[in-house]
Amino acid sequence: MIKFRSDMTVKLVQSMGDDAMVAKSARVSTGASSDSDAKTAGLINYLMRDRHGTPFEHNAFTFYVEAPIFVFREFMRHRIASYNEESGRYKELDPVFYIPDAERKLIQIGKTGAYEFVAGSDEQYRVTYDSIKESSVASYGYYQDMLNEGVAREVARAVLPVNIYSSMFVTMNARALMNFLSLRTMREGTKFPSFPQREIEMVAEMMENLWAEKMPITYETFNKNGRVAP
Amino acid sequence: MIKFRSDMTVKLVQSMGDDAMVAKSARVSTGASSDSDAKTAGLINYLMRDRHGTPFEHNAFTFYVEAPIFVFREFMRHRIASYNEESGRYKELDPVFYIPDAERKLIQIGKTGAYEFVAGSDEQYRVTYDSIKESSVASYGYYQDMLNEGVAREVARAVLPVNIYSSMFVTMNARALMNFLSLRTMREGTKFPSFPQREIEMVAEMMENLWAEKMPITYETFNKNGRVAP
Amino acid sequence: MIKFRSDMTVKLVQSMGDDAMVAKSARVSTGASSDSDAKTAGLINYLMRDRHGTPFEHNAFTFYVEAPIFVFREFMRHRIASYNEESGRYKELDPVFYIPDAERKLIQIGKTGAYEFVAGSDEQYRVTYDSIKESSVASYGYYQDMLNEGVAREVARAVLPVNIYSSMFVTMNARALMNFLSLRTMREGTKFPSFPQREIEMVAEMMENLWAEKMPITYETFNKNGRVAP
Amino acid sequence: MIKFRSDMTVKLVQSMGDDAMVAKSARVSTGASSDSDAKTAGLINYLMRDRHGTPFEHNAFTFYVEAPIFVFREFMRHRIASYNEESGRYKELDPVFYIPDAERKLIQIGKTGAYEFVAGSDEQYRVTYDSIKESSVASYGYYQDMLNEGVAREVARAVLPVNIYSSMFVTMNARALMNFLSLRTMREGTKFPSFPQREIEMVAEMMENLWAEKMPITYETFNKNGRVAP
Numbered sequence: 001m002i003k004f005r006s007d008m009t010v011k012l013v014q015s016m017g018d019d020a021m022v023a024k025s026a027r028v029s030t031g032a033s034s035d036s037d038a039k040t041a042g043l044i045n046y047l048m049r050d051r052h053g054t055p056f057e058h059n060a061f062t063f064y065v066e067a068p069i070f071v072f073r074e075f076m077r078h079r080i081a082s083y084n085e086e087s088g089r090y091k092e093l094d095p096v097f098y099i100p101d102a103e104r105k106l107i108q109i110g111k112t113g114a115y116e117f118v119a120g121s122d123e124q125y126r127v128t129y130d131s132i133k134e135s136s137v138a139s140y141g142y143y144q145d146m147l148n149e150g151v152a153r154e155v156a157r158a159v160l161p162v163n164i165y166s167s168m169f170v171t172m173n174a175r176a177l178m179n180f181l182s183l184r185t186m187r188e189g190t191k192f193p194s195f196p197q198r199e200i201e202m203v204a205e206m207m208e209n210l211w212a213e214k215m216p217i218t219y220e221t222f223n224k225n226g227r228v229a230p
Numbered sequence: 231m232i233k234f235r236s237d238m239t240v241k242l243v244q245s246m247g248d249d250a251m252v253a254k255s256a257r258v259s260t261g262a263s264s265d266s267d268a269k270t271a272g273l274i275n276y277l278m279r280d281r282h283g284t285p286f287e288h289n290a291f292t293f294y295v296e297a298p299i300f301v302f303r304e305f306m307r308h309r310i311a312s313y314n315e316e317s318g319r320y321k322e323l324d325p326v327f328y329i330p331d332a333e334r335k336l337i338q339i340g341k342t343g344a345y346e347f348v349a350g351s352d353e354q355y356r357v358t359y360d361s362i363k364e365s366s367v368a369s370y371g372y373y374q375d376m377l378n379e380g381v382a383r384e385v386a387r388a389v390l391p392v393n394i395y396s397s398m399f400v401t402m403n404a405r406a407l408m409n410f411l412s413l414r415t416m417r418e419g420t421k422f423p424s425f426p427q428r429e430i431e432m433v434a435e436m437m438e439n440l441w442a443e444k445m446p447i448t449y450e451t452f453n454k455n456g457r458v459a460p
Numbered sequence: 461m462i463k464f465r466s467d468m469t470v471k472l473v474q475s476m477g478d479d480a481m482v483a484k485s486a487r488v489s490t491g492a493s494s495d496s497d498a499k500t501a502g503l504i505n506y507l508m509r510d511r512h513g514t515p516f517e518h519n520a521f522t523f524y525v526e527a528p529i530f531v532f533r534e535f536m537r538h539r540i541a542s543y544n545e546e547s548g549r550y551k552e553l554d555p556v557f558y559i560p561d562a563e564r565k566l567i568q569i570g571k572t573g574a575y576e577f578v579a580g581s582d583e584q585y586r587v588t589y590d591s592i593k594e595s596s597v598a599s600y601g602y603y604q605d606m607l608n609e610g611v612a613r614e615v616a617r618a619v620l621p622v623n624i625y626s627s628m629f630v631t632m633n634a635r636a637l638m639n640f641l642s643l644r645t646m647r648e649g650t651k652f653p654s655f656p657q658r659e660i661e662m663v664a665e666m667m668e669n670l671w672a673e674k675m676p677i678t679y680e681t682f683n684k685n686g687r688v689a690p
Numbered sequence: 691m692i693k694f695r696s697d698m699t700v701k702l703v704q705s706m707g708d709d710a711m712v713a714k715s716a717r718v719s720t721g722a723s724s725d726s727d728a729k730t731a732g733l734i735n736y737l738m739r740d741r742h743g744t745p746f747e748h749n750a751f752t753f754y755v756e757a758p759i760f761v762f763r764e765f766m767r768h769r770i771a772s773y774n775e776e777s778g779r780y781k782e783l784d785p786v787f788y789i790p791d792a793e794r795k796l797i798q799i800g801k802t803g804a805y806e807f808v809a810g811s812d813e814q815y816r817v818t819y820d821s822i823k824e825s826s827v828a829s830y831g832y833y834q835d836m837l838n839e840g841v842a843r844e845v846a847r848a849v850l851p852v853n854i855y856s857s858m859f860v861t862m863n864a865r866a867l868m869n870f871l872s873l874r875t876m877r878e879g880t881k882f883p884s885f886p887q888r889e890i891e892m893v894a895e896m897m898e899n900l901w902a903e904k905m906p907i908t909y910e911t912f913n914k915n916g917r918v919a920p
Contacts, residue, residue: 091259
């Protein structure tokens with residue numbers, strides 16, 4: 001019954017707006033009316049480069065995300081977004097826990113601000129895998145013990161670890177999303193390096209791909225301009 | 231060539247989300263799965279009444295608005311929204327000016343916090359009409375004089391009055407919109423009275439009607455609960 | 461070495477602004493200059509009642525808070541505030557865990573939107589106490605096992621439960637704080653009932669008391685007006 | 691009685707927080723305790739460079755500003771700040787108008803995104819000066835005519851031009867202020883060029899100088915890192 005996962009779920013639930021809307025909202029300022037594709041791309045490049053951020057706000061993307069609580073803890077520090085998350089006060093949480101797969105680099109070297117992650121030994125992976133598995137199972141057992149005794153869900157959940165999966169809807173506009181991506185991914189060509197934890201980066205990369213399809217010109221321009229949010 | 235208007239323009243450019251999405255995002259918290267229309271209405275009423283505001287944020291509405299600058303000055307004090315407005319730095323502004331029509335109550339009586347507006351005499355309307363018309367024409371003349379002399383638009387615009395029309399795109403979610411409506415309209419059944427200037431109320435009422443069509447259950451519930459934003 | 465606590469820590473680190481500043485910023489709108497104490501109180505009451513919220517924003521309060529992660533999870537959903545929290549990525553977390561004391565009502569009765577909490581039996585408290593204690597000790601053991609094996613802190617922390625204590629600095633203005641209090645406390649005389657989890661309410665009550673000393677007129681007026689944030 | 695000004699007023703009314711508080715709030719994340727001045731400077735540099743913005747939010751600065759309405763129109767587009775401004779609905783506005791002095795470059799050359807301003811001829815300055823002066827006097831006359839007739843202030847103000855002075859209190863934290871400065875000033879050494887209108891830049895420069903005294907290390911670091919807001 002207890003389930004372990006190493007992956008994240010990200011779905012695009014609904015969206016509004018596109019590259020043309022970026023250009024259209026920018027043109028209200030200038031009164032320009034031309035709207036060929038080439039001019040739209042040029043305009044978007046100018047807006048991104050000179051950090052005119054507001055035209056990238058007339059759009060919205062709602063994602064459904066399943067990820068462990070420690071990912072949501074980092075995610076929800078981004079204040080320019082709307083959240084609704086599963087609540088351990090209102091429902092009994094399902095026994096689904098995150099456990100890193102063998103690809104996840106486990107060993108951190110270097111000092112603050114310049115950490116690097118490298119693969120560990122087989123033994124290190126085995127200890128990690130077993131510890132997380134056993135600990136999750138044990139914690140969930142204590143959770144059940146309290147629930148069976150009639151204790152309130154909001155009290156019993158105290159023992160649940162931050163690798164338990166939760167789910168949420170999150171809605172952001174493209175400007176907020178680019179800010180999120182600039183901080184929570186680490187890709188080639190970025191002007192300002194970030195050091196995201198791999199698990200939130202997994203979520204961010206899936207969001208990035210879904211968004212890129214909806215606003216391909218903005219996306220390409222974001223990359224060309226060093227992945228700096230305007 | 232100089233034009234006078236007494237009305238506002240509000241168009242719904244694009245939208246995302248509906249009543250069902252409010253319920254869907256709320257249910258991620260509780261894990262409930264039932265989604266009959268009756269249950270959706272009951273859930274939305276509960277959310278509104280108990281001020282669970284976040285489920286009303288997974289939607290977005292972009293409006294195109296034409297209104298005088300003094301309306302935009304009040305509008306943009308609402309910080310939970312995205313704006314792109316026509317810019318007097320980038321383009322020469324068109325000579326379109328607001329002038330109250332004969333229905334607009336011109337006389338304010340009472341003291342701060344309890345003002346009332348009443349109709350003025352014909353003479354008062356005539357003075358208002360003539361003063362605004364003549365002043366607008368004169369100001370625009372000085373604007374043109376400076377532009378003809380080669381002075382920068384951003385300098386010349388200094389003489390333009392706040393009744394000149396501007397245009398903008400504004401994007402808000404339903405929660406921000408309900409907050410806006412609760413402060414910028416004055417309708418029957420409101421729990422907390424507001425005293426909006428009539429001109430921004432004209433814009434707000436048009437936005438309200440457009441939004442009501444997209445989220446009829448939320449709208450009805452908002453009214454039933456005293457027009458208090460959750 | 462492992463420590464259990466049932467209480468929260470809240471300290472006021474720094475503050476700016478007071479009741480007089482509320483009145484002063486409101487008076488910039490009206491040009492009124494009188495500033496007797498009686499008039500200040502009357503003005504603040506008018507602002508609160510008619511929901512003129514902005515004059516309550518020209519102040520700031522920085523609190524230092526120690527509380528379990530499940531409290532911080534709720535706290536940080538409040539987006540109009542500034543946060544810096546202890547990070548399990550940068551440091552090894554100390555083994556301090558929350559365990560409810562015997563006063564904490566453990567049993568929840570009623571249905572969603574109308575829950576009530578009542579005291580449990582001695583047996584229920586004993587099961588709760590033992591489960592949380594044993595589970596916390598076990599989880600922290602697994603955390604140490606991974607750290608000792610050289611596994612990165614950000615990976616090892618996955619097993620830590622949400623009742624582990626964390627610490628943060630949070631800065632809010634009085635308007636945001638009143639909104640927080642209206643949702644996270646449940647006191648007599650409130651116009652809109654809330655159902656906060658007791659543990660965040662403990663933090664909120666301590667913040668309320670510290671803030672009340674700095675802005676006594678605003679605080680009294682907040683209570684008199686049904687604890688509705690303006 | 692009608693007054694013309696070419697300058698802005700900016701006063702620091704109150705402030706909270708300093709460089710040490712930046713370091714202190716950052717250290718809650720890492721648990722480091724050293725706090726020599728050299729280490730504080732090094733830490734602040736690291737936070738600025740790697741765009742860890744939140745430690746710069748535990749402070750607040752309230753400014754009193756007098757500037758023409760067209761400056762406030764741009765200013766209030768910055769949403770991460772708190773505003774209270776003089777209101778033409780609640781009081782009769784004083785006849786104080788902005789007129790550029792002879793230093794203000796009046797002529798704009800180049801194309802969008804690459805404008806440059808150069809000095810105009812004496813004749814161009816004379817036309818500007820006379821036009822703004824005459825237009826302001828005329829507009830204020832019409833305003834008075836309506837007020838004398840008993841027309842409500844909120845209606846009569848429609849004719850007032852955007853160069854009339856207003857006043858406000860604005861409160862921001864250092865992070866928001868750095869963002870504001872990066873967009874509303876154009877100084878040497880900036881990584882991302884901006885093209886602020888000179889009049890808002892005059893206000894921004896005065897704010898910058900007042901803030902720099904309160905947080906000298908943060909200020910120096912902001913400049914060293916290309917004036918990019920973290």
